[in-house]
Amino acid sequence: MTASAAPLAIALGDPAGIGPEVILGAWARLRAGCRAPPVFVVGGPGLLAACAERLGIDCPIVPIADPSEALYASAAGLPVLALLDGPYQPAAPSPDGARLALASLQWATKCALAGASCAIVTAPVAKSALAAIGWDYPGQTEYLADACGKPYRDAVMMLAGPSLRTVPLTVHVALAEVPALLSAELVSHKARIVAAALSRDFGIAQPRLAIAALNPHAGEGGQFGDEEARIIAPAIAALRAEGIEAFGPVPGDALFTPRARETYDAALAMYHDQALIPIKALEVDEGVNVTLGLPIIRTSPDHGTAFDIAGQGIADPGAMTAAIVMAAEMAAARARA
Structure with missing residues (x-):
């Protein structure tokens, strides 16, 4: 990793969840391996210190x-911006905890937009807890798009791990609604958006995009649906005419085999589970959620x-470690571009 001019900002997430412990665990792991990029956590110095003491994590605050x-x-330790704080009460979500999570996210976003941080790494939040305090976004991705002045459709969610990147084209909707969308x-x-981001943020000069089919057997010549011929194939033809190396529609049951994964840099899936099941099966401890299409980097x-399981010391910090490393690598790639 090449250090960026500005540090990474880490948003706390819901303090009653595993966010605090995986933040501490990830930083301790990276520091022990001499791989820790410059970071700071947005808020919670007392909370994080209490978490480290309770769980025996070697991470000075x-x-x-x-x-x-x-x-x-x-x-000297993990830098924590001391403008927000709260008690450490794992496994006990509360409105105050949700407010702390939201304030941390808001401040982290302001830091990124102002150039005070090179990227944002967000710990998990509870959408229901945020909704209960009046937050009206479907998730952190939509909030970030709005904060950046972008429409929701331009904030593209990509799930990435060492051996696979997937992008769901429709996300949190009922499966029955997908064909009409x-x-x-x-x-x-x-x-x-995916092709541009893979080039700018991942250093892939000519990204290869595999486009999944919607129906079994890619529709079997229209026997199981016509979305492949009517929607997906024309889109692929248009992309190829623009010089984007896209191919498909590839049947979903053939898209994620080891041999198939060697042929593309990202797979675009038609719906949520088509994209998330393979990434979670293959990269369960190293999967990273990356937001593409925004002027700021977020993982x-x-x-x-x-x-x-919060507060029990059994949460694996692997995915948070991977999110921090990926954010740093993306920031370095943008700096070189």
Whole structure:
């Protein structure tokens, strides 16, 4: 990793979940391996110190007043912006905890937009807890798009791991609604964003995009549906005419075999589970949620708050570690571009 001029900002997530412990665990793991990029956590110095003490995580907390102090503070421990705090109460979600999570996300976003951080890494939040305090976004991705002045459709979710990258073209909707939401324009619009991001943020000069079919056997010549011929194939033709190396529609049951995965840099899936099942099966401890199409970089571990195991010291920090490393690598790639 090449250090960026500005540090990474890490948003706390819901403090009652596993966010605090995986943040601490990831930083301790990276520091022990001499791979820790400059970072700071947005808020929670007392909370994180209490978590480290309770779980026996070797991670000294260094309160800072400004992101610019993070580089020097990291020599002594994990820098934490001391503008927000709260008690450490694992497995006990509350409105105050949701407010702390939201404030941390808001401040982290402001830091990224102002150039005080080179990227945001977000710990998991509980969408229901945020909704209960009046937050009206479907998730952190939509909030970030709005904060960046972008329409939701331009914020593309990609799930990434060491051996696979997948992009769901439709996300949190009922499966029955998916066919009506698909269009050639949707497929081509999101594919363009993915191709541009793979080039700019991942250093892939000519990204290869595999486009999944919607129906079994890619529709079997129209016997199982016509979306492949009517929607997906025309979108692929349009992308190829623009110089984007896209191919398909590839049947979903053939798209994620070891041999198939060697032929593309990202797979675009038609619906949520078509994209997330393979990434979670293959990259369960290293999966990263990456938001593409925004002027700022955002990554997140591909898991939830896990309230049921919070505070027990058994949460694996692997995905948070991977999210931090990927954010740093993306920031370095943008700096080189």
